[in-house]
Amino acid sequence: MAQPPLSQRIKGLERHLGVRLFERTSRQVTITKAGTLLLDDARELLGRSEALLATARRIRDGESGLLRAALPPDIAGETVAALLDGFRAHRTGVELELRELTTAQQLTQLAAHDLDVGLIHHPCDVTGLELGPVLRREMGVLLPRDAPAAALTEVPLTALTGYDLVLFHRSAAPALHDDLLTTCARDGYAPAAVRHGQGASFVRGLILSSHAVAFGPRDAHPAPAADEDPDLVWRPLAGAPLAWRHSVAWPKGRGDTAVSTFAQAVTQALHSTAAVTADAPPRPLHLRPTAEYWL
Amino acid sequence: MTNTPTRLKEAFAEAGVTGRLHALDIDSGAELGTGADHPVVTASVHKLCVLITLYEQAAAGLLDLTEQVECPPDGRASGPTGLSAMLDPVRMSLRDAAYLMIAVSDNTAAELCLSRVGLDAVNATTARLGLTRTRALHTFRAMFESMREDAGPGGAQALTDPYVIARLRALDPARSNHSTARDMTRLLRALWRDEACTPEHGAAMRRVLGLQVWPHRLAAGFPFDDVHVAGKTGSLPTLRNEVGVVEYPDGGRYAVAVFTRAARTAATLPPADAVIGTTARIAVEALRAGA
Numbered sequence: 078m079a080q081p082p083l084s085q086r087i088k089g090l091e092r093h094l095g096v097r098l099f100e101r102t103s104r105q106v107t108i109t110k111a112g113t114l115l116l117d118d119a120r121e122l123l124g125r126s127e128a129l130l131a132t133a134r135r136i137r138d139g140e141s142g143l144l145r146a147a148l149p150p151d152i153a154g155e156t157v158a159a160l161l162d163g164f165r166a167h168r169t170g171v172e173l174e175l176r177e178l179t180t181a182q183q184l185t186q187l188a189a190h191d192l193d194v195g196l197i198h199h200p201c202d203v204t205g206l207e208l209g210p211v212l213r214r215e216m217g218v219l220l221p222r223d224a225p226a227a228a229l230t231e232v233p234l235t236a237l238t239g240y241d242l243v244l245f246h247r248s249a250a251p252a253l254h255d256d257l258l259t260t261c262a263r264d265g266y267a268p269a270a271v272r273h274g275q276g277a278s279f280v281r282g283l284i285l286s287s288h289a290v291a292f293g294p295r296d297a298h299p300a301p302a303a304d305e306d307p308d309l310v311w312r313p314l315a316g317a318p319l320a321w322r323h324s325v326a327w328p329k330g331r332g333d334t335a336v337s338t339f340a341q342a343v344t345q346a347l348h349s350t351a352a353v354t355a356d357a358p359p360r361p362l363h364l365r366p367t368a369e370y371w372l
Numbered sequence: 373m374t375n376t377p378t379r380l381k382e383a384f385a386e387a388g389v390t391g392r393l394h395a396l397d398i399d400s401g402a403e404l405g406t407g408a409d410h411p412v413v414t415a416s417v418h419k420l421c422v423l424i425t426l427y428e429q430a431a432a433g434l435l436d437l438t439e440q441v442e443c444p445p446d447g448r449a450s451g452p453t454g455l456s457a458m459l460d461p462v463r464m465s466l467r468d469a470a471y472l473m474i475a476v477s478d479n480t481a482a483e484l485c486l487s488r489v490g491l492d493a494v495n496a497t498t499a500r501l502g503l504t505r506t507r508a509l510h511t512f513r514a515m516f517e518s519m520r521e522d523a524g525p526g527g528a529q530a531l532t533d534p535y536v537i538a539r540l541r542a543l544d545p546a547r548s549n550h551s552t553a554r555d556m557t558r559l560l561r562a563l564w565r566d567e568a569c570t571p572e573h574g575a576a577m578r579r580v581l582g583l584q585v586w587p588h589r590l591a592a593g594f595p596f597d598d599v600h601v602a603g604k605t606g607s608l609p610t611l612r613n614e615v616g617v618v619e620y621p622d623g624g625r626y627a628v629a630v631f632t633r634a635a636r637t638a639a640t641l642p643p644a645d646a647v648i649g650t651t652a653r654i655a656v657e658a659l660r661a662g663a
Binding site: 372 | 386389390416450456519520523527529531532534535538539543544586588605607609610635636639640643645
């Protein structure tokens with residue numbers, strides 16, 4: 078906004094509120110104490126007006142009865158069921174159209190406004206999105222029952238030395254792929270070969286036949302089933318170094334009641350069925366001069 | 373053979389970033405790119421616009437580039453280089469401040485230059501050069517303040533949390549200093565053709581851009597001793613940019629602007645820096661091959 082109209086609008090607002098919001102000198106503008114006191118309320122008001130506008134848009138676009146939402150393919154059936162129950166319990170009057178989409182597909186559809194809300198995998202480019210808090214789904218290791226490490230209750234990554242790794246193809250999510258391998262290497266596990274596989278039975282075949290292991294969240298390998306499996310076991314990793322990190326995401330400025338209900342329901346469903354925790358506390362950060370910023 | 377925009381997109385995806393690029397043959401006007409008109413946050417790339425404004429005002433007799441400015445240690449803009457990192461009082465000429473602003477992206481030096489010309493003048497200069505999609509909305513200091521506010525009590529460490537990243541106003545082109553890749557090559561072309569300024573001032577600006585110290589982005593794509601690379605980087609959490617000019621010994625001159633946003637929130641991501649050079653090279657080679 079050009080300066081003069083902006084100053085006029087600020088003056089108008091100050092007249093309307095009867096409070097001086099900014100101190101102005103010829104060189105700089107600083108917010109007054111009164112301005113600071115009103116800032117939080119103003120932000121909240123703006124947030125709520127955005128939600129109101131988003132709901133109005135949904136009604137205007139004839140979408141009032143439908144929320145188009147997506148989950149990634151790796152979400153367990155129990156979680157999906159809990160989510161659907163949880164969403165219905167809120168009686169929003171909105172019908173949920175649930176799709177199974179990868180993060181890349183969700184990002185494309187969110188950007189095109191073909192999707193209202195989704196559960197995405199980090200890391201991804203979150204430009205133009207609003208996010209819910211990061212949810213952490215701890216990963217364990219799936220290994221042959223006769224592997225020495227299978228006898229441990231928690232497996233350190235170093236104990237996997239000598240085993241190949243079965244992992245999704247890098248092109249499916251390059252950043253996540255690299256993150257996993259970097260963390261493994263840093264914690265002492267550098268697989269001699271990375272084999273690409275994603276489908277449960279294909280992964281299982283590779284683990285059994287080619288001296289390999291795979292990573293996966295606990296909810297993909299529920300304890301009773303895993304105990305009955307004569308050939309494979311799932312074990313937590315010592316120190317929980319690896320995780321899948323999710324957020325509920327929606328296009329910026331389009332977070333209405335239906336979206337927040339979905340966000341709440343999916344968070345609750347993950348907490349109750351998938352051993353999800355809040356994100357790990359941030360690690361120390363040593364910014365290098367090339368970062369160009371400093372806080 | 374795969375066409376160049378597809379190769380560029382594949383290279384960006386391979387490095388885990390979303391990228392926008394525009395490359396322009398300064399003399400023939402041949403061009404190519406991907407997402408060249410997509411609005412992007414400039415971050416420190418906008419210091420290039422400040423540089424041109426400063427020299428333009430000098431050419432118009434509005435200021436003297438050898439004019440001395442005082443920079444006391446208190447109240448300096450935050451930053452990891454140059455005056456921002458120094459501890460004692462400094463007195464230097466405007467043009468030396470401009471050198472620090474470009475060579476090491478010194479935020480305090482940038483504030484010195486920017487406060488001398490003013491934000492409106494910077495926007496007037498970019499408008500005069502026909503950059504209709506380029507606009508500075510705030511000073512670099514104000515940008516860092518908004519980041520500090522949005523990051524909340526977690527400080528810089530919180531900037532690796534995707535939840536925090538998504539709410540940073542500084543990363544939203546609508547609410548931060550912005551441009552497009554095409555606008556930036558247009559500006560570089562004007563600068564290299566002495567259309568932005570007098571030849572004398574143009575040469576001084578090209579010299580400073582050639583003194584930029586960072587080797588890890590645009591320059592990394594051209595590991596040839598006989599190729600000259602000059603440019604200006606820009607960085608914010610998840611965002612890595614560089615715009616510059618690559619000059620070959622046969623006289624070929626190419627303006628390239630690359631703006632990326634990484635999926636990962638880590639501050640240190642060498643592949644995301646390097647892909648700026650990789651894609652610039654793909655683009656320049658395609659231009660040179662007449663593709």
